[in-house]
Amino acid sequence: MNLHRTPSALADGTSDADGDGSGLDVRNVTVTYRNGHTALRDATFTTPRGTITALVGVNGSGKSTLYKAIMGFVRVARGTISVLGQSVDQALRKNLIAYVPQAEEVDWNFPVLVEDVVMMGRYGHMNMLRIPTARDREAVSAALERVGMADYRNRQIGELSGGQKKRVFLARALAQDGQVILLDEPFTGVDVKTEDAIIALLKGLREEGRVMLVSTHNLGSVPEFCDRTVLVKNTVLAYGPTGEVFTQANLEKAFGGVLRHFVFPEAEAGRERPVSVITDDERPFVVYGGQEGTDGQDDADGPARKARRGEARR
Numbered sequence: 001m002n003l004h005r006t007p008s009a010l011a012d013g014t015s016d017a018d019g020d021g022s023g024l025d026v027r028n029v030t031v032t033y034r035n036g037h038t039a040l041r042d043a044t045f046t047t048p049r050g051t052i053t054a055l056v057g058v059n060g061s062g063k064s065t066l067y068k069a070i071m072g073f074v075r076v077a078r079g080t081i082s083v084l085g086q087s088v089d090q091a092l093r094k095n096l097i098a099y100v101p102q103a104e105e106v107d108w109n110f111p112v113l114v115e116d117v118v119m120m121g122r123y124g125h126m127n128m129l130r131i132p133t134a135r136d137r138e139a140v141s142a143a144l145e146r147v148g149m150a151d152y153r154n155r156q157i158g159e160l161s162g163g164q165k166k167r168v169f170l171a172r173a174l175a176q177d178g179q180v181i182l183l184d185e186p187f188t189g190v191d192v193k194t195e196d197a198i199i200a201l202l203k204g205l206r207e208e209g210r211v212m213l214v215s216t217h218n219l220g221s222v223p224e225f226c227d228r229t230v231l232v233k234n235t236v237l238a239y240g241p242t243g244e245v246f247t248q249a250n251l252e253k254a255f256g257g258v259l260r261h262f263v264f265p266e267a268e269a270g271r272e273r274p275v276s277v278i279t280d281d282e283r284p285f286v287v288y289g290g291q292e293g294t295d296g297q298d299d300a301d302g303p304a305r306k307a308r309r310g311e312a313r314r
């Protein structure tokens with residue numbers, strides 16, 4: 001767990017379009033809303049390029065506030081945020097930050113076609129008249145193809161299922177060519193197949209060196225695809241590699257009594273270790289004998305996958 005890293009931003013806040021190779025650097029950030037409520041206090045974490053980071057915390061812990069700060073939607077009262085070695089303003093001007101919203105944030109009655117939603121990702125690349133070029137159209141087609149939604153491009157967005165809508169917003173982030181992609185609870189209301197498809201896509205984007213921040217309540221899926229974790233509770237409680245941060249003790253600190261936590265001390269046939277199930281959601285995080293993650297004695301599917309699919313044996 002790395003709590004005190006050297007800031008990776010360049011001293012003058014500038015660098016080339018791709019940044020200096022550093023990822024996201026949030027340092028001592030405090031956000032106070034107009035009503036005087038301080039939603040985030042002295043929050044610090046850093047995550048490099050080519051990573052997927054889980055943002056985990058209870059409702060109201062400050063995850064969305066952190067996203068708003070990274071997107072420049074709220075004023076940061078204290079602290080600094082550096083995006084690929086640049087200030088938030090510079091990163092926004094270069095379209096480096098993309099956001100995939102929660103379904104509830106969108107007015108689905110607004111009549112707009114799928115391809116138009118994805119084209120919105122290109123706005124920052126267009127001039128003031130917003131007339132799409134061949135390159136913009138190609139980017140939209142490629143993004144829709146990549147998320148498996150090419151056949152839906154002329155459908156109204158409001159007619160799609162929850163999982164399909166999520167994919168369309170992911171396509172918008174891809175069309176934008178965002179290098180830092182903030183995903184707000186991408187798995188809420190999606191089935192396991194779509195979740196797997198989204199995870200596969202995120203892993204591909206990680207290979208391309210992008211930075212993904214994923215807020216999620218699906219604790220069971222975090223060790224499976226998030227190499228890093230940030231635990232939020234009005235501040236950042238801990239951050240770093242998931243193997244170090246995503247522990248039972250830390251989760252209890254982050255969730256307090258909010259988590260449902262079952263311990264099954266009796267060994268199952270052939271098992272000698274207790275089994276803990278930690279969940280604030282229908283897909284739990286399972287701890288075997290105090291060890292999280294993979295279990296050599298398990299079958300090939302592994303406990304994390306079973307947990308995610310709600311197949312943890314009880």
Ligand SMILES: Nc1ncnc2c1ncn2[C@@H]1O[C@H](COP(=O)(O)OP(=O)(O)OP(=O)(O)O)[C@@H](O)[C@H]1O
Pocket residue numbers: 033034035037038039057058059060061062063064065066
């Ligand atoms: N515009 C606002 N004005 C005042 N307080 C706000 C505002 N937006 C959020 N808050 C408060 O700030 C705190 C953090 O809210 P935030 O939306 O960041 O939580 P969250 O972790 O994203 O929650 P969830 O998991 O429910 O999405 C909450 O107490 C919330 O009531």
